[in-house]
Amino acid sequence: MLIIFYPLFWIIMNSLKTSTELFINSFALPEKPLFQNYIDAWNMGFSKFFFNSILVTASSVAVTVLLSAFCAYALARLDIKFKNLILYLIIGGLLLSPHSALISLYKIFDALNIYNTYFAMIVPYIAFRIPFAVFLMYGYFKDFPGDLEDAARIDGCSTLKIFMRIVMPISKPIIAATTIVSSIFTWNEFIFALVFIESEELVTIPVGLSRFRDALQTNWTGMMAGIVLASLPMIIAFLFMSKSFIRGLTAGSVKG
Amino acid sequence: MNKKKYFNYFYVIPAILFVLIFVYFPIIMNFYNSFFRMTSYSDTKTFVGFAHYIKMFNDPIFYTAIKNNFLYAGFSILFQVGLGMILAILLEGRFIGKRIGTFFRNSLFIPSIISIPAVALLWYFIYNPQIGLLNGMLDLVGLEQLKTAWLANPKTAIYSVIMMSQWQYTGYIMVLLIVSIQKIPKELYESAVIDGANEFQKAIYITIPSIKSMLAVTTIITFIGSFKLFSEIFIMTGGGPYNTTQVLGTYMYRAAFKFDEMGFGSAVAVIIFAITFAISIFQLKSFKTT
Amino acid sequence: MSKKVLAILLVVAFVFSSFVLAETVNLKLLHRWTQEPDKSFFEEVVKEFEAMHPDVNVDIQTVSNDSFKEKITVMLGTADAPDIFFTWPGEFTNRFIRAGRVMDITSYMLEDGSMFEYVGSQLIPFVYQGALYGLPYRLDGKVFVYNKEMFAKAGIDKAPETLDEFMEDLEKLAALGMKPIAFGNERPWAVSHYIAALNQKSVPEDVWEKDIDPAVGTWSHPGYVEALHIYEDLVPYFNDYTNALKHDQARVAFMQGQHAMMYLEIVEIPEIGRNGPEGFIDKIGAFPFPATDGPGNQSYLVGYPEGFVVNSNTKHPEEAVAFLKFLTGRQMGRLELERLGWFNGIKNLVTPDEVKPIIYETTQLILNSDRMVNWLDSSLHAKIWAVYSVELQKLTDKVTTPEKVMEAVKKIATEVRKEF
Known part of the structure; x- marks a missing residue:
């Protein structure tokens, strides 16, 4: 317990100090808490990183969940040829490591003219999350009872209407779980953002944070404040929704 | 009716296109690229056959990298699965109350949802020889002689990075195992109690055998995770000191984006692909049995 | 109903869609200072320049120092390459010159005599095979x-x-x-x-x-x-x-x-x-x-000066060179010294009593050195x-x-x- 918390406590404490205090004694409590470091970190780029992270996460997760729900539903419930082939093809994507696609994706994005734009993050995030999302949802859709759908179909509803009005509402738990897992992945993703984005103006929090340190003149305590700022949103979300988090992450058993 | 059936395909086409174009195609292209010499700022491509692979197999840093990936996997399985299992059994056993159990579980889980760069930078500060927490602690308990520049000392650097990951992920694996333990039917334990089994015997004879398949799954995902290693190394050591902490991910990045040898980088990516794909097949099989 | 599906397909199409064409002259400037006070200095330079050239719009992009070397190599290969970019003269820049990525600005500099505003020894690093390719932004040693x-x-x-x-x-x-x-x-x-x-x-x-x-x-x-x-x-x-x-x-x-x-x-x-x-x-x-x-x-x-060069593929060479000269010229050089404390390559930028002795002394070391070693x-x-x-x-x-x-x-x- 101490091993988990003391490092977190230590960094929060030091993020409230002046640089001189930090260098003299990193164990002492700050003389008086200095929230200026947080303001500095925020102004030195964190406001932008946050905006970028939210934009990229929200759009890629929304598209991922929507497309995967359609796909998983069709594969589980509708009449389509080559169902198994398509299912294996998509879920097979889970076996492929993003690292192996990195260099070619860079070439492709360059050719498509979307290198160094938000799309260079959003597109691969969607592509690499769909297999996982389909995998989670397919199992769920496959299992639920068909009576409601049948009733609706007899009433003359189209498949899309059935999907929107009946299937989606009762699938809330799995949609929530998929959304959470995809959000954690996207929010924390590093290597694609590192390689596909050049401009400081477009980077997300993880890359922004790592570049923070690199400038010749490093603001150490501001950096520590940055670490805390970067971690807080996920921790807060977790504290409020720990059950959904755990359900989502354990259902998939795949590490970020 | 026919028209409607045709319409059904629209549900699956966007997802298929995404996966085909941005997952499968790049990986196939990567195989192809590994046989060419090319740079990012000019458009020429020269066919070099297996030259990149031959060069890689003759490069000692390549073997350091693979060795580090395996070392990382070994420690991660030992800590995350081994220690994670012990913690899971303790938290689910009768040793502590349910409330405290949940509290401990959630606390241990927290590091795994913090982004890797944030955790890596946190530990980068912890390992700092002058202001770092670790050397400071050693001073406090009178073990000054153990103080070192953790990330710059070739003897300690890779282990320092490995230990950070254990801090981050043990709780995550533990939670996976807890979920699995909770699914064990209570009757099994009740009959064991009637037979006079103590907590330790219950763990050995009931809990562990019942979560065998989950243990297999967590072992495999930990293994695969070890070969996707990149950000931790990139941020904490950049592969140094003296390339002793290179792993396949950083080795590939270095070739492709530092030395501008995209073809050679692709060849390294093929090796990463081969290893993770092979292990993933195992994972798929174990999914089927659970 | 199919309208909804169409809408979804449009979203996907949107993802692949490329850029809207611009009307005014758009220039992209890439530098490597991500923190203050440097960042706002560049913003100010751009603002002043845009005020003088109302038809030109300059976008600033930044990449931090440690990743700059890798990123610029990659960026020059893409369609998103900047028009004016920071670089280190010497072999680092020469390989881009050899690949035909950097514009020869010799004639622009001779045309109006602006070449002679600069300290000669600080231009030499930007010369490759007899032609001038860039201008110094700050001196260093x-x-x-x-x-x-x-x-x-x-x-x-x-x-x-x-x-x-x-x-x-x-x-x-x-x-x-x-x-x-x-x-x-x-x-x-x-x-x-x-x-x-x-x-x-x-x-x-x-x-x-x-x-x-x-x-x-x-x-x-x-x-x-x-x-x-x-x-x-x-x-x-x-x-x-x-x-x-x-x-x-x-x-x-x-x-x-x-x-x-x-x-x-x-x-x-x-x-x-x-x-x-x-x-x-x-x-x-x-x-x-x-x-x-x-x-x-x-x-x-x-020590070597650091500077800026113009991309040879720029669509607006006139404007790009004008910006380059403005950024490294006398007026902005004074501002740079005042805000950041650095000298650019312009001759006689200050008198000794205007800056701290240590700064004047060390700058003289650079200006009086027989040769700079990269x-x-x-x-x-x-x-x-x-x-x-x-x-x-x-x-x-x-x-x-x-x-x-x-x-x-x-x-x-x-x-x-x-x-x-």
């Missing part, structure tokens, strides 16, 4: 900055000029019970500056010039080993954990008075003024790397530097010998030569 009080305490009355004097002074300072030299080499560009100075002093000029060219360099001159022997002698005077500390962490220790001197870039001195303890900047002096008895020229200074890390082929830097870190840790270091460098140089 490497000097030992020392704490005058500590030198006085150790009984040293003047800055050392030769290596022998330097070693004696180090001994005197060490006798006060300290490590005299602050040095953070976690990123080994720091050690490269020492070695650039020592190589240049220990090896004849024509030899090191040839060795820097990856197509022919052999690195077989014994002077390189000699240079490392001198470096080895300095190692005991460095602070502990050299390879574990970042350059700026060591600088903090120097500013706090834990060490007597540090090998610094002249451009760091204004930062010491801004971030150091009150009055610290008035207590420091500077001297160039002491002379050795090697065969190299002893009056050269390590930073080692940016002048070497990336693969040679990768090996060289690892070996230098080992040497700093005392786990290898100068002879072994150069064996490794020779081996990788041979491999690299084959690629040309």
Whole structure:
């Protein structure tokens, strides 16, 4: 317990100090808490990183969940040829490591003219999350009872209407779980953002944070404040929704 | 009716296109690229056959990298699965109350949802020889002689990075195992109690055998995770000191984006692909049995 | 119903869609300063320029220092390449020139005589095969900055000029019970500056010039080993954990008075003024790397200007060059000095009484130097530097010998030569 918390406590404490205090004694409590470091970190780029992270996460997760729900539903419930082939093809994507696609994706994005734009993050995030999302949802859709759908179909509803009005509402738990897992992945993703984005103006929090340190003149305590700022949103979300988090992450058993 | 059936395909086409174009195609292209010499700022491509692979197999840093990936996997399985299992059994056993159990579980889980760069930078500060927490602690308990520049000392650097990951992920694996333990039917334990089994015997004879398949799954995902290693190394050591902490991910990045040898980088990516794909097949099989 | 599906397909199509065409002249500027006060300086330059040229719109992009070298290489290969970009002159820029990515601006500079506004020695680094490709944004050079009080305490009355004097002074300072030299080499560009100075002093000029060219360099001159022997002698005077500390962490220790001197870039001195303890900047002096008895020229200074160049594929060469001249010209040079404390390459930018003595002095060192010697890390082929830097870190840790270091460098140089 101490091993988990003391490092977190230590960094929060030091993020409230002046640089001189930090260098003299990193164990002492700050003389008086200095929230200026947080303001500095925020102004030195964190406001932008946050905006970028939210934009990229929200759009890629929304598209991922929507497309995967359609796909998983069709594969589980509708009449389509080559169902198994398509299912294996998509879920097979889970076996492929993003690292192996990195260099070619860079070439492709360059050719498509979307290198160094938000799309260079959003597109691969969607592509690499769909297999996982389909995998989670397919199992769920496959299992639920068909009576409601049948009733609706007899009433003359189209498949899309059935999907929107009946299937989606009762699938809330799995949609929530998929959304959470995809959000954690996207929010924390590093290597694609590192390689596909050049401009400081477009980077997300993880890359922004790592570049923070690199400038010749490093603001150490501001950096520590940055670490805390970067971690807080996920921790807060977790504290409020720990059950959904755990359900989502354990259902998939795949590490970020 | 026919028209409607045709319409059904629209549900699956966007997802298929995404996966085909941005997952499968790049990986196939990567195989192809590994046989060419090319740079990012000019458009020429020269066919070099297996030259990149031959060069890689003759490069000692390549073997350091693979060795580090395996070392990382070994420690991660030992800590995350081994220690994670012990913690899971303790938290689910009768040793502590349910409330405290949940509290401990959630606390241990927290590091795994913090982004890797944030955790890596946190530990980068912890390992700092002058202001770092670790050397400071050693001073406090009178073990000054153990103080070192953790990330710059070739003897300690890779282990320092490995230990950070254990801090981050043990709780995550533990939670996976807890979920699995909770699914064990209570009757099994009740009959064991009637037979006079103590907590330790219950763990050995009931809990562990019942979560065998989950243990297999967590072992495999930990293994695969070890070969996707990149950000931790990139941020904490950049592969140094003296390339002793290179792993396949950083080795590939270095070739492709530092030395501008995209073809050679692709060849390294093929090796990463081969290893993770092979292990993933195992994972798929174990999914089927659970 | 199918409208909804269409809408979804449109969303997907949107993802692939490319850019909207612009009406005014859009220029992209790429620089590498992600933090204040530099960032707002560039914003101000752009604002002023746009006010003078209402039809031009300049977008600023930034990539931080440590990743800049990798990123610019990649970026120039893409359609998103900037029109005007920061670069380090020398081999780093020359390879882009060879690949036809950098515009020759000679005629633009001669046309209106603006070439003669600049200090000649600071334009030379931007010349490649007789043509001018860029303009200096800030001058830089490497000097030992020392704490005058500590030198006085150790009984040293003047800055050392030769290596022998330097070693004696180090001994005197060490006798006060300290490590005299602050040095953070976690990123080994720091050690490269020492070695650039020592190589240049220990090896004849024509030899090191040839060795820097990856197509022919052999690195077989014994002077390189000699240079490392001198470096080895300095190692005991460095602070502990050299390879574990970042350059700026060591600088903090120097500013706090834990060490007597540090090998610094002249451009760091204004930062010491801004971030150091009150009055610290008035207590420091500077001297160039002491002379050795090697065969190299002893009056050269390590350091190179940094500058900007124009992309040869730019759609608006006139406007891009105009911006380049504006950014590196007199008016902005004054502003740069005022805001950031740096000099650009314009002649007679200030009178001595306008700036702190230490800043004027060190800038004169640059302007009076017979020749500037490029930073080692940016002048070497990336693969040679990768090996060289690892070996230098080992040497700093005392786990290898100068002879072994150069064996490794020779081996990788041979491999690299084959690629040309």
